Amino acid sequence: xxxxxxxxxxxxxxxxxxxxxxxxxxxxxxxxxxxxxxxxxxxxxxxxxxxxxxxxxxxxxxxxxxxxxxxxxxxxxxxxxxxxxxxxxxxxxxxxxxxxxxxxxxxxxxxxxxxxxxxxxxxxxxxxxxxxxxxxxxxxxxxxxxxxxxxxxxxxxxxxxxxxxxxxxxxxxxxxxxxxxxxxxxxxxxxxxxxxxxxxxxxxxxxxxxxxxxxxxxxxxxxxxxxxxxxxxxxxxxxxxxxxxxxxxxxxxxxxxxxxxxxxxxxxxxxxxxxxxxxxxxxxxxxxxxxxxxxxxxxxxxxxxxxxxxxxxxxxxxxxxxxxxxxxxxxxxxxxxxxxxxxxxxxxxxxxxxxxxxxxxxxxxxxxxxxxxxxxxxxxxxxxxxxxxxxxxxxxxxxxxxxxxxxxxxxxxxxxxxxxxxxxxxxxxxxxxxxxxxxxx
Numbered sequence: 001x002x003x004x005x006x007x008x009x010x011x012x013x014x015x016x017x018x019x020x021x022x023x024x025x026x027x028x029x030x031x032x033x034x035x036x037x038x039x040x041x042x043x044x045x046x047x048x049x050x051x052x053x054x055x056x057x058x059x060x061x062x063x064x065x066x067x068x069x070x071x072x073x074x075x076x077x078x079x080x081x082x083x084x085x086x087x088x089x090x091x092x093x094x095x096x097x098x099x100x101x102x103x104x105x106x107x108x109x110x111x112x113x114x115x116x117x118x119x120x121x122x123x124x125x126x127x128x129x130x131x132x133x134x135x136x137x138x139x140x141x142x143x144x145x146x147x148x149x150x151x152x153x154x155x156x157x158x159x160x161x162x163x164x165x166x167x168x169x170x171x172x173x174x175x176x177x178x179x180x181x182x183x184x185x186x187x188x189x190x191x192x193x194x195x196x197x198x199x200x201x202x203x204x205x206x207x208x209x210x211x212x213x214x215x216x217x218x219x220x221x222x223x224x225x226x227x228x229x230x231x232x233x234x235x236x237x238x239x240x241x242x243x244x245x246x247x248x249x250x251x252x253x254x255x256x257x258x259x260x261x262x263x264x265x266x267x268x269x270x271x272x273x274x275x276x277x278x279x280x281x282x283x284x285x286x287x288x289x290x291x292x293x294x295x296x297x298x299x300x301x302x303x304x305x306x307x308x309x310x311x312x313x314x315x316x317x318x319x320x321x322x323x324x325x326x327x328x329x330x331x332x333x334x335x336x337x338x339x340x341x342x343x344x345x346x347x348x349x350x351x352x353x354x355x356x357x358x359x360x361x362x363x364x365x366x367x368x369x370x371x372x373x374x375x376x377x378x379x380x381x382x383x384x385x386x387x388x389x390x391x392x393x394x395x396x397x398x399x400x401x402x403x404x405x406x407x408x409x410x411x412x413x414x415x416x417x418x419x420x421x422x423x424x425x426x427x428x429x430x431x432x433x434x435x436x437x438x439x440x441x
Contacts, residue, residue: 004085021047031127054109065101069142094141104134146184146360153373158386174387180380198356214350218278227275237280240264244273281350283338288319291375299366306367314343332358
């Protein structure tokens with residue numbers, strides 16, 4: 001991006017004194033969440049001593065707007081200045097993410113020299129809305145949180161990544177025959193049958209019941225009348241919820257009377273997906289994350305609190321066994337228990353749900369240092385593989401195609417399956433797969 005200064009602005013010349021800097025830091029702290037995270041706003045002296053305070057502030061705020069949505073967040077870099085124009089680079093994963101951040105940041109710094117303290121509440125509210133709008137727009141074009149966590153872990157292992165769609169709902173990790181595609185924590189290894197089980201909670205619970213695992217006996221009902229019949233057979237206490245994943249909406253717990261049941265059924269039925277009735281288990285709700293057959297995190301849902309180190313071995317093995325029975329490579333077992341540190345064999349506890357595409361955010365909120373993505377990446381790319389196809393690049397003025405064909409032939413004779421891309425087209429082995437000038441690969 002380029003920003004310029006002219007007679008109507010003071011981006012380059014404005015210098016605050018200590019009192020102005022202190023007031024500005026206080027004002028921004030009220031208007032923009034976590035603005036204090038930036039080194040520039042750590043103290044009035046730091047802001048005063050900046051070479052170009054408003055440009056530095058612009059860079060800091062823009063970086064704050066996009067950092068949570070970027071796979072490799074980095075500070076804004078100034079790489080050129082000529083007369084009254086400077087050039088800067090902001091790393092982001094989508095043009096719209098960077099554009100929204102820059103527009104908001106520029107509007108903010110243009111207003112700062114003329115900041116009227118008598119209108120600080122009004123201006124603070126205006127900038128707070130602007131910041132939220134920029135963040136919301138960035139979030140709309142960013143990878144979802146779980147996908148972002150996995151891709152960041154892949155980058156640390158040197159694995160290349162490619163967005164498959166504009167919004168980045170599906171990401172390819174690795175190249176060619178080594179590639180893996182992910183969406184959230186769903187991967188190429190997640191079977192269609194597992195996805196169907198995710199969509200059919202009663203069936204998943206029936207499979208676990210047949211294998212003698214403790215579950216809250218959930219049953220589906222297409223109507224309120226059918227749900228009432230199931231409820232009478234189950235007895236209280238009960239849980240009623242819509243027959244769909246709607247992030248906890250429409251759920252009523254610990255139903256013990258006919259009036260409570262009628263109200264709960266009306267609420268759940270309003271979502272239009274049918275009804276689920278299940279036995280209510282006393283205690284807290286825990287989310288047990290299992291990757292490749294091993295428990296990697298356990299979190300109390302209500303808080304969230306990391307209880308991975310407190311979970312009883314019987315409970316962790318129960319979660320691991322449930323995922324193996326259902327054939328899930330990554331899954332979150334929802335487990336209800338009065339005390340996670342006590343075995344389900346000793347205190348009443350039961351599996352109340354299974355999620356094959358869990359959100360990792362709650363586990364990270366409970367313990368940001370807990371490694372979640374590493375086991376998933378290592379499963380897809382074992383033994384620190386980087387998923388890359390070895391590539392030879394040949395450049396020059398004359399003879400590039402001939403040289404490329406010679407190199408490809410040498411590699412082919414050593415037994416390798418070779419792809420070749422030249423000004424004449426592209427080949428895989430002896431088969432031409434594309435025509436035209438494809439020298440750029």
